[in-house]
Amino acid sequence: MRGALLVAGTTSDAGKSVVVAGICRMLARQGVRVAPFKAQNMSNNSVVTLDGGEIGRAQALQARACGLEPSVRFNPVLLKPGSDRRSQLVVRGTAIDTVGARDYFRHRTRLRELVADELASLRAEFDVVICEGAGSPAEINLRDTDLANMGLAQAARLPVLLVGDIDRGGVLAHLFGTVAILEPEDQQLISGFLINKFRGDVELLTPGLDRLTELTGRPTLGVLPYTDELWIDAEDSLGTVADAPVGRPRPPVGTDWLTVAAIRLPRISNSTDVEALACEPGVAVRWVTDPSRLADADLVVLPGSKSTVSDLEWLRRTGIAAALADRAKAGRPILGVCGGYQMLGRRILDRVESGAGAVAGLGLLDLDIEFAAAKTVCRNAGAAAGIPVRGYEIHHGRVLRSGDPSWLRLESGPEGSVREAIWGTHLHGLLESDDFRRAWLRQVAAAAGRTGFAVAEDVSVAGVRAAQLDLLADLIEKHVDTDRLTRLIESGAPDRLPTLTVGH
Template sequence: MRGGLLVAGTTSDAGKSVVTAGICRWLAREGVRVAPFKAQNMSLNSMVTADGAEIGRAQVMQAQAAGIEPTAHMNPILLKPGSDRRSQVVVRGRPIADVDALEYRELKDRLREVALDSYRALRAEYDVVVCEGAGSPAEINLRRGDIANMGLARAAGLPVIVVGDIDRGGVFAALYGTVGLLDADDQRLVSGFVINKFRGAVELLQPGLDQIERLTGRPVLGVLPWAPGIWLDVEDSLGLDAARPDTGPPAGEETLRIGVLRFPRISNFTDLDALSCEPGVSVRFVTAPGELADVDLVVLPGSRATVDDLGWLRERGFDRLLAERRTPVLGICGGYQMLARTITDQVESKAGTVEGLGLLPVSVTFAREKTLRRPSGAHYGHPVHAYEIHHGQALAEGGEPFLDGCEQAGVYGTTWHGAFENDAFRRAFLTEIAARTSRRFVPAPGTGFAALREAQLDLLADLVTAHLDLDALRRLIDEGAPAGLPLLPPGA
């Protein structure tokens, strides 16, 4: 099998990322050398590759599904919003500019070639490249200059399948409308549909499936059932509204409760997944101080806009609560920077020197060069492997060592993302937090976080294998879009 496929969606969060991952894992099981690709991603969840490139976390997860090491070619363009109007542009793993939408449009021609070159590099190295679209291909205001959806499909000759989220309602209108809003050349590449997140008896859905096939002339390639508990590396904060992994307490044990501040520009909140998966731990995201009344640990997570999110924190009154706290506090990356005495930022917010929360003896200065690396170390006597993505450079002037940061009076800070994916370190940290709060936490033996992630990827592949038309997918990958697909009236 050799070729490519684009997985598009009727909306953001329709399930493109997980369907792409499921297809990658299915093909890898079949012995196919497969790689994921997303030409342009807008996400505040990112990770660092082995060679120091920053790419979207979802593509790292998809590479794991494919059984390969992630590279910058798998997500050549990453947009990281710092406000409602401006985003940092990361090209092949390195930031090149901070732009608004109009300025970004000026970069599109150059970036289109960057994306296509990366796609070609993957096609030369792998048998199959499974591409994930961005948002919806029917965002007609953005079609000119598009490099992530139909623009990529047209340039690379890719067949397209469109995923619709039936849980949102209106899935048939969304599927029909997606095709109908495309021009004729784009429509010719749309080769089938996948219904995602269906609850109930498929027999009751069949009349709708039959009619959408008649109306569009395109097959429904399968109906994926609602699968509660899937939590793999969502791309944006929409995923925070979904159920987080929560294994609950072991029989007869208490629950250690963690409250995470949901900043407007929260980033790398996948740091909390490993905590959520730990038996005996409950994690919730909060936006008001009253929601922290019963927690045992407060977490300030990463932020793409540290100074602005610190202002949000103060407006909500979290600063007063933290100053009077009786429970431990953990800051990760941007959250760690907020805990400092001062933050000097002429790079991200350009606010100059501002007062931090003053809970750690640390000063922070933002550097123009972004730190991107995969550090390793040890804490509590256990090895820790992590990754760093930050402009802010934190200088600790006291306290006790905590990973690369410090701890003082039950306040912990580190720039390391992914540290809690290290099972022994995570459980030792939670044991210390429980002791500080007079709670009972007993580490549960057994499956580690990496194994849980692998099980999730296998579940996705099982769903693809059981519920999608695999022969049809093989034909699309090998042969491309079928000739003679009917066209819907323009503007239909």
């Protein structure tokens, strides 16, 4: 089997990432040498690859679905939004510029060539490459500069599978309209549809799908059912809405629950750090933006941020900063990760990310941070209280001074700060170290007075992730016409597909 496919979506968050992961896992289980590819991603959820760069977290998950280590080859262009108008531009894993929409155009010719070369290299090495689009291919105002949707499909002659999320409503119109608004040559590559997140009796949807085929000449290859079992390694922060639970809380092993309030920062980065906690029975994790929701939480997590100084000001403006100070005085647990760790300190000197200069931190840790122009991007490993840990770092902020003891001893040296029940670290992914997480949660429970809380001894975050990938593959195999899908990958877009016209 040899070929390639582009999975596009009618909207952002339509399910492109999970569909690509599911197809990759299905093919890998069949012994196909398959790789994922997303030409251009926009996300603040990233991971550090084995080759020392950073890529979108969804592509790291897709690589694991293929049985591969994450690589910058799978996501050569990454945009990390720091504000509504400007994003950090990461090319082949390295941050090279901060750009707005207009000055991004000056990079487009070089990026288009880079993307084409990378995809060609992957196709030469692997049997199959499953590509993921970005946003929607119907963003015709951006067609001339498109690297990831129809621009990529045209350059590489890729058949396109269009995914629509029925949860949003109007999915049949979304699918029809997406095709119809495209130029005729782009329409010729849209080869089929896939419905995502369907609830109920699929027979009630069948007449609509039949009519969609009549109108467009394109089949619907499958209807994937909704399941709330798929939640780990989210593509971006769209799902981290206020008051939303993380995962599916399971009953506790002991008699007490442990409740976790994860603060949903406006420019949250690597929000997936808290997912390891949500894997544990008896741990209920919820995103919050209201200081009142911190009052009854056993643990508050202050996650990473792509705009640390701006999000720190938001904490003060919303009253969350005052609520955190009250928790610290009462000796109640707080964890800060990366940008959240930096906010917990006394002083931030930032002439790089915000240009704000010296800014007072929350003062809950005796810590001074300075932002450096060079970005720290690395994997790291070591131990905490003799327990092996590993993770990765992605940050501009560096510790100038710390009067609090470190609690992690990594290959690079001491890391993090601790004061009573307040912990902070730059290390993302720390809580995925299962033995460490269990030991640390016992400390948190003791500090919170949850004497009846007990940790399970058999929870593996890697195992949960693998099970979700297998579930995705199972859903693809059961609910998608895989014979048609295989033919599409191998043979490309069918000849002479109907061209739709938009009425006037």
